[in-house]
Amino acid sequence: xxxxxxxxxxxxxxxxxxxxxxxxxxxxxxxxxxxxxxxxxxxxxxxxxxxxxxxxxxxxxxxxxxxxxxxxxxxxxxxxxxxxxxxxxxxx
Amino acid sequence: xxxxxxxxxxxxxxxxxxxxxxxxxxxxxxxxxxxxxxxxxxxxxxxxxxxxxxxxxxxxxxxxxxxxxxxxxxxxxxxxxxxxxxxxxxxxxxxxxxxxxxxxxxxxxxxxxxxxxxxxxxxxxxxxxxxxxxxxxxxxxxxxxxxxxxxxxxxxxxxxxxxxxxxxxxxxxxxxxxxxxxxxxxxxxxxxxxxxxxxxxxxxxxxxxxxxxxxxxxxxxxxxxxxxxxxxxxxxxxxxxxxxxxxxxxxxxxxxxxxxxxxxxxxxxxxxxxxxxxxxxxxxxxxxxxxxxxxxxxxxxxxxxxxxxxxxxxxxxxxxxxxxxxxxxxxxxxxxxxxxxxxxxxxxxxxxxxxxxxxxxxxxxxxxxxxxxxxxxxxxxxxxxxxxxxxxxxxxxxxxxxxxxxxxxxxxxxxxxxxxxxxxxxxxxxxxxxxxxxxxxxxxxxxxxxxxxxxxxxxxxxxxxxxxxxxxxxxxxxxxxxxxxxxxxxxxxxxxxxxxxxxxxxxxxxxxxxxxxxxxxxxxxxxxxxxxxxxxxxxxxxxxxxxxxxxxxxxxxxxxxxxxxxxxxxxxxxxxxxxxxxxxxxxxxxxxxxxxxxxxxxxxxxxxxxxxxxxxxxxxxxxxxxxxxxxxxxxxxxxxxxxxxxxxxxxxxxxxxxxxxxxxxxxxxxx
Amino acid sequence: xxxxxxxxxxxxxxxxxxxxxxxxxxxxxxxxxxxxxxxxxxxxxxxxxxxxxxxxxxxxxxxxxxxxxxxxxxxxxxxxxxxxxxxxxxxxxxxxxxxxxxxxxxxxxxxxxxxxxxxxxxxxxxxxxxxxxxxxxxx
Numbered sequence: 001x002x003x004x005x006x007x008x009x010x011x012x013x014x015x016x017x018x019x020x021x022x023x024x025x026x027x028x029x030x031x032x033x034x035x036x037x038x039x040x041x042x043x044x045x046x047x048x049x050x051x052x053x054x055x056x057x058x059x060x061x062x063x064x065x066x067x068x069x070x071x072x073x074x075x076x077x078x079x080x081x082x083x084x085x086x087x088x089x090x091x092x
Numbered sequence: 093x094x095x096x097x098x099x100x101x102x103x104x105x106x107x108x109x110x111x112x113x114x115x116x117x118x119x120x121x122x123x124x125x126x127x128x129x130x131x132x133x134x135x136x137x138x139x140x141x142x143x144x145x146x147x148x149x150x151x152x153x154x155x156x157x158x159x160x161x162x163x164x165x166x167x168x169x170x171x172x173x174x175x176x177x178x179x180x181x182x183x184x185x186x187x188x189x190x191x192x193x194x195x196x197x198x199x200x201x202x203x204x205x206x207x208x209x210x211x212x213x214x215x216x217x218x219x220x221x222x223x224x225x226x227x228x229x230x231x232x233x234x235x236x237x238x239x240x241x242x243x244x245x246x247x248x249x250x251x252x253x254x255x256x257x258x259x260x261x262x263x264x265x266x267x268x269x270x271x272x273x274x275x276x277x278x279x280x281x282x283x284x285x286x287x288x289x290x291x292x293x294x295x296x297x298x299x300x301x302x303x304x305x306x307x308x309x310x311x312x313x314x315x316x317x318x319x320x321x322x323x324x325x326x327x328x329x330x331x332x333x334x335x336x337x338x339x340x341x342x343x344x345x346x347x348x349x350x351x352x353x354x355x356x357x358x359x360x361x362x363x364x365x366x367x368x369x370x371x372x373x374x375x376x377x378x379x380x381x382x383x384x385x386x387x388x389x390x391x392x393x394x395x396x397x398x399x400x401x402x403x404x405x406x407x408x409x410x411x412x413x414x415x416x417x418x419x420x421x422x423x424x425x426x427x428x429x430x431x432x433x434x435x436x437x438x439x440x441x442x443x444x445x446x447x448x449x450x451x452x453x454x455x456x457x458x459x460x461x462x463x464x465x466x467x468x469x470x471x472x473x474x475x476x477x478x479x480x481x482x483x484x485x486x487x488x489x490x491x492x493x494x495x496x497x498x499x500x501x502x503x504x505x506x507x508x509x510x511x512x513x514x515x516x517x518x519x520x521x522x523x524x525x526x527x528x529x530x531x532x533x534x535x536x537x538x539x540x541x542x543x544x545x546x547x548x549x550x551x552x553x554x555x556x557x558x559x560x561x562x563x564x565x566x567x568x569x570x571x572x573x574x575x576x577x578x579x580x581x582x583x584x585x586x587x588x589x590x591x592x593x594x595x596x597x598x599x600x601x602x603x604x605x606x607x608x609x610x611x612x613x614x615x616x617x618x619x620x621x622x623x624x625x626x627x628x629x630x631x632x633x634x635x636x637x638x639x640x641x642x643x644x645x646x647x648x649x650x651x652x653x654x655x656x657x658x659x660x661x662x663x664x665x666x667x668x669x670x671x672x673x674x675x676x677x678x679x680x681x682x683x684x685x686x687x688x689x690x691x692x693x694x695x696x697x698x699x700x701x702x703x704x705x706x707x708x709x710x711x712x713x714x715x716x717x718x719x720x721x722x723x724x725x726x727x728x729x730x731x732x733x734x735x736x737x738x739x740x741x742x743x744x745x746x747x748x749x750x751x752x753x754x755x756x757x758x759x760x761x762x763x
Numbered sequence: 764x765x766x767x768x769x770x771x772x773x774x775x776x777x778x779x780x781x782x783x784x785x786x787x788x789x790x791x792x793x794x795x796x797x798x799x800x801x802x803x804x805x806x807x808x809x810x811x812x813x814x815x816x817x818x819x820x821x822x823x824x825x826x827x828x829x830x831x832x833x834x835x836x837x838x839x840x841x842x843x844x845x846x847x848x849x850x851x852x853x854x855x856x857x858x859x860x861x862x863x864x865x866x867x868x869x870x871x872x873x874x875x876x877x878x879x880x881x882x883x884x885x886x887x888x889x890x891x892x893x894x895x896x897x898x899x900x901x902x
Contacts, residue, residue, distance in 0.1 A: 002093045006100045009152075013108065013145040020137040047305070050595075051367065057593060060573040061566075062520060063447070063512040263858075334858070444772060456777075460784050467788065472799065482799035484818050486869075486882075489795030493787040624835060624855070676858075685858045704855055705832030713832050715855055 048080045094156050095168065098247040101153040105200075106237035108146040112230035115139035120223035120295065139226045140211050146233065147204035154201050157194060157246055161187050166253035170194060170246050176259025176681075178651055183260060186270040190260055192394055192409075193246035195273060199390065200236040202274075202281040203229065210285045210310070218306060224292020225285075232284055235416045243412060262679055262686045268328035276321030276348055280386040282314030283351060287383035287424070290376055294427040297434065304375045308362050309740070311379070315355040316736045322348055323729040334687035334702045336622070336717045338725065341490040346469045347389035350462050354382040357458035360508075364451050365437070368513065371452065372437045373428070378455075380424040385462075387417045392469070443515035450508035457500050464493045499552060502610060505603055506559035509566060528561030552614040556607050563600050563607075570597070590738065598739025605732030608724045615697075615721025624704075626713045632663075636718030638699050639663040640672070645710050654678040658703045658712045660690055674703040674714065698722045797869055802843040805872055818869045819848070819878060825862040841866060841878075848872075852880040860885040 055076065059069045119135030160168045161184050164175055174187035174194075189198045207229040214222055240246065263269070286307030293303030325345065326338040339345060358378040361371050391413035428435070441448055467474070468485045475483035510524040535557035539550050567586070570593070574585040590597040623635045632641035643659040656676045662669040675688035690701035697720040705713040797816045805819065824847050827840035837852045850868055860866065860883065870880035 002096045002100075005097060006104075009100075009149070010104060013104065013149070017108065017111070017138055017142045017145055020134045020141065047366075053592060054367070054596065057570060057573065057596075058513065060576075061569045062523065063510075065512070065514070068514055335855070441773070444776075456780055460780065464784070464788060464791075468791075471796070475796075484797050484799060485792060485795045486797070487795070489791035492791035492794055493784075496787060626832075626834075687858055702855070704835070705830075707832060713835065 045080065048076055052076045052080070094160065094165075095247040095249045098153045098156040099241070099245065101149040101156070102197075102237060102240050102245070102247075105146045105149040105153070106234065106241050108142040108149070109230050109234040109237050112139040112142035112146065113227055113234055115142065116223045116227035116230060120227060136223050136226060139230065140215075140222075143204065143207055143211065143226065143230060143233075146237075147201075147208060150197070150201050150204055150237075153246075154188070154197055157197065158185065158188055161185065164257065166255075166257055167249045167251075169248040169250060172250075172254060172257045174260050175257045177256050179259050180265070182270070183265050186264075187260055189273045189277070190264055193240070193244045195277070195394075196236055196240055196244060197246055198274065198277055199281055200233060200240065202277050203233055203236065203284060206281060206285050207233070210288065214289070214306075220296055221289060221292040221303065221306075224295045225288040228288035228291050229284065232288075232420075235412075239409070239412060243409060259681070262677070262684050263332060266328060266332050268324050268331065272321060272324040272328060275317055275324055279314050279316075279318030279321050279348075280351065280390060282310060282317055283355070283383045283386040285310045286314070286379050290379045291424055291427060294376070294431045297431060304358075304362055304365060304372070304379060307379055308359075308366075309742075311355055311358055311362075311382070312736070312740055315352065315359060316733075316740070318348060318352040318355065319729070319732060319736070322352060323726070327726065330722070331689065331691070332686070334689050336620075336700055336702070336715070336719065338616075338722075341465075341468065341487045343469050344393045346465045347392035350465055350469075351382050351385040351389055353458050353462040353465070354378055354385055357455045357462075358382060360451050360458075361455050364448055368439055368448060370437045370439045370441070370448060371455075373432060373435045374455070376435055377425070377428055380421070380428060383424075384417060384421045387413065387420065391417065445511070445516045445521075447508060447511040447513050450504055450511050454501065454504045454508060457497055457504070461494055461497050461501075464497070465490065468493075495548070498610070499548075499555065502552070502555045502559060502607075505606065506555070506562040509600070509603075510562050524562075524565070528558050528565055531561035532558030546618050549614050549618040552610065556611050559603065559607055563604055566600055567597070594741055595739045598735045598737070601735030601738060602732050603735075605728045605730070605735055608728030608731060610728075612721045612724030612726075612728060615724065616719040619720045621718045623716045624713070625716070626707075626711050628709075628711050633714070633716065635716040636697065636699075637664055638669075638718065640699070640701065640714075640716060642712055642714065645706055645712060652680050654680060656703070656706065658690075658701075658706070658714065660701060660714075662692055662699055672699070672701060674701045676703050693723050695723055696720065802841060802846045802848050805848055805878070806846040816869060816871060816881075818867055819850075820865070820867045821848075822865055823860070823862050828862055830856070837883075841868065848878055849876070850878045850880050852883050854881075854883065856883065857885040 052073070055064065055069065055072055058064045064072070115135045116139040119133075119139065157168075157170065159165075160171050161175055162181065164171065164177065164184070166172050170191055170193055171187075174191050175184050187194070189195045207226075210225055210229070211222065214225055286304075289303040289307040289310070293306075322345075325348070329340065330336075330338040358375060361375045361378060364371050365375050391410060394409055394413065441452065443449065468489050471485045471489075472482050475481065506528060507525070510528075512520050532554045536550055536554035539553055544550055544553075567589075570589045571582055571585045574580065574589050575582065578585070578588070580588065621636045623633055625633045627633060627642040629642060629644040632639050639662070641661045641663070643661060646657040646659060648655050648657070654677070656678065658674045660672040660674060662672050669692065672690040672692055673688070674690035676685055677688065678685045687702055690699075690703075692699040697718050700717040700719055702715040703712060704715050797818045800817045800819055802819065802821050805817075819841065821841035821843045824840040824842050827838075827847075827849075829838045830836075835853055835855070837854075837856055838849065839852075840847045840849050842848075850870075852868065852870075865886040867884040867886070868878065868880035869882040870878055873879045
């Protein structure tokens with residue numbers, strides 16, 4: 001009886017685990033387009049927003065010099081624009 | 093029958109883990125060679141599915157073990173060792189992790205849980221790292237499953253079950269010790285995921301920041317669990333072991349402390365990396381080190397090699413753990429070395445007096461403490477290897493080295509957040525530190541005037557005042573800025589400030605928790621008083637500002653235990669504070685006994701009484717302690733929890749970026 | 764453009780920290796280190812055993828325990844299976860101390876051949892405990 005259960009479990013696992021290897025190449029679950037990095041832009045955008053907010057607070061509380069503030073702000077805004085660009089369409 | 097199924101489940105899980113490791117490795121390499129882009133996702137998907145199936149089988153094995161424990165099936169050797177008729181059902185359940193085999197199974201199970209969550213998250217955000225993460229998690233799972241199938245199997249059975257089990261050590265029959273191991277494991281195991289992310293990032297050699305920014309959130313969670321685990325352990329030690337302390341620099345305590353220290357260092361250095369793109373090589377190394385210490389810590393608590401009175405080679409378990417540790421560290425640090433130049437940061441330190449340098453110093457000191465703890469912990473083995481004679485170092489060694497380092501960290505905790513980036517000018521120093529510095533000095537003078545003479549304690553409290561001042565200043569400044577912009581009321585401004593800058597202010601709240609902890613440790617270490625007396629019924633003893641009267645012995649029996657209670661009454665300055673009981677529980681089945689301390693906690697101090705012994709004539713020998721500020725330690729833990737919880741709430745999604753999945757993006761498909 | 768910190772300053776800083784740590788560690792070891800010895804070593808090499816505080820591990824000999832609770836005096840013998848040595852100890856005795864259990868004592872061998880212990884640790888009899896609850900009583 002136990003042997004039957006074991007055999008069933010083993011078979012089910014094997015079938016399920018090996019299934020993707022036999023699937024034909026299709027749109028769902030197959031497609032790295034050659035060379036493209038499907039990095040998720042949302043996380044990057046959130047991180048940049050967070051950094052910008054932090055920078056503003058640091059600047060307002062006097063922990064960043066004027067020069068550094070301008071430099072960093074320009075850098076972050078560039079990153080934000082880039083993250084916005086890499087998602088489909090432009091941010092509304 | 094069930095045991096066979098359990099053994100099979102673990103064996104099948106091992107096979108799946110090996111398959112996942114191979115498939116992920118293959119899938120990853122196919123990508124590197126640009127070969128057959130269609131093969132990659134199929135192999136990696138298959139590997140991910142193997143991990144899911146492995147998790148299901150581990151859950152099945154765990155379920156079988158729990159079932160056997162709850163049903164008190166004494167054909168299982170593990171059940172016999174940890175369960176007894178008459179043991180409370182709750183502890184039958186916690187017996188799952190109170191023994192070596194069960195705890196390794198718990199480790200593997202928790203790892204699977206984390207792995208599945210990580211795979212889902214990374215497939216969505218950074219699919220390029222997926223083969224590496226799957227591979228590393230599969231590799232670690234392989235080790236633990238190998239241990240569970242070949243070295244310490246949980247499903248050893250005997251054909252003729254004994255009539256009753258041995259039961260758990262009574263010292264473990266306590267709620268704090270029930271939750272302490274799983275909490276600690278959530279921390280230990282949690283360090284595997286950031287490790288996997290970092291290794292995956294190093295393998296793919298991407299131009300990203302070594303994976304540490306992605307790993308940060310996982311590290312924070314693991315750090316939080318380790319913090320809680322350490323606090324529960326300290327609480328258990330204080331309340332159950334009855335020696336009056338909460339930390340003994342025991343090897344198993346140190347085993348959890350070391351990864352905690354390194355994780356804390358990481359949480360600070362990653363901030364520098366995020367804001368200034370600095371210290372990348374260092375931060376990546378910290379993640380690898382933290383994982384190594386978590387494996388080392390598991391090894392220490394499992395093999396008992398250092399607390400054992402016998403020699404090193406007592407069980408083969410240690411050898412396997414050390415082998416795995418060596419292999420993984422050599423491989424991971426080798427990867428770091430390989431990618432060393434690629435990890436080099438764009439920026440370097442600008443000034444010796446800047447936030448960056450304060451954070452760097454903070455990291456160095458944390459690592460120094462971790463190194464010290466490590467050195468003291470392995471001293472017996474090290475000294476034997478070097479000098480031929482085995483030597484021990486005890487709490488005096490740790491206290492001597494760690495205390496000054498702790499004071500430096502306390503100072504940095506106040507100074508760091510207030511220093512400007514890149515370089516501090518004298519004007520900024522004056523603005524930032526004048527008020528908190530004044531608070532510290534005034535506090536010091538006040539304490540000295542009140543009669544406190546211990547210089548270390550005065551310094552510690554004064555610094556705590558200083559740090560508290562800096563935190564308050566940061567909050568006040570932030571509120572002022574918000575009100576200047578939005579014109580809100582102070583309370584709303586404060587709430588909005590904290591919510592908008594969760595990591596920063598959550599971190600400050602954590603610092604406040606650490607402050608409370610520091611004060612509690614200082615108070616109870618420096619100003620504790622003790623009396624050891626034998627009293628006749630009716631006699632009283634003075635300890636600290638309390639007077640404790642012994643009213644006599646009571647005896648009762650409760651489920652196989654003889655309970656001897658010393659009835660006491662506490663007074664302070666004439667005021668009756670109520671009854672206090674100090675108990676000894678004598679277990680009639682063996683020679684074990686435990687202590688229930690008499691404890692009266694206030695914000696100011698703890699009155700702590702242990703019943704040590706008694707005579708036939710009814711005299712009682714009592715050990716009485718007055719430990720100041722111990723409650724501050726537990727309060728500090730709660731505040732730390734609140735701060736960590738705030739910092740861990742994920743950032744809001746920005747409304748503007750469209751959330752639809754870009755067409756053609758890779759997804760695990762069918763997971 | 765700000766001038767970056769020169770490598771010399773950085774290296775000096777690291778050296779200072781390392782030296783400070785080494786100094787602390789050395790002092791700590793001086794204060795806290797004890798040698799491990801076995802019962803056999805103490806019995807047979809009595810004059811040549813490491814001087815000062817040592818740690819001794821062994822099993823409590825059944826029948827050897829004499830405990831004066833009211834004065835907190837404990838006498839027992841500890842053995843490594845071959846030799847035994849008498850121990851006297853003043854202080855709080857851990858809950859798990861019992862005949863036949865493993866103990867670790869720290870102290871000095873005195874002129875009369877009795878080991879004067881200042882610290883007593885008892886080890887749980889079960890092979891493994893998650894937090895290794897040795898009752899620690901720094902005596």
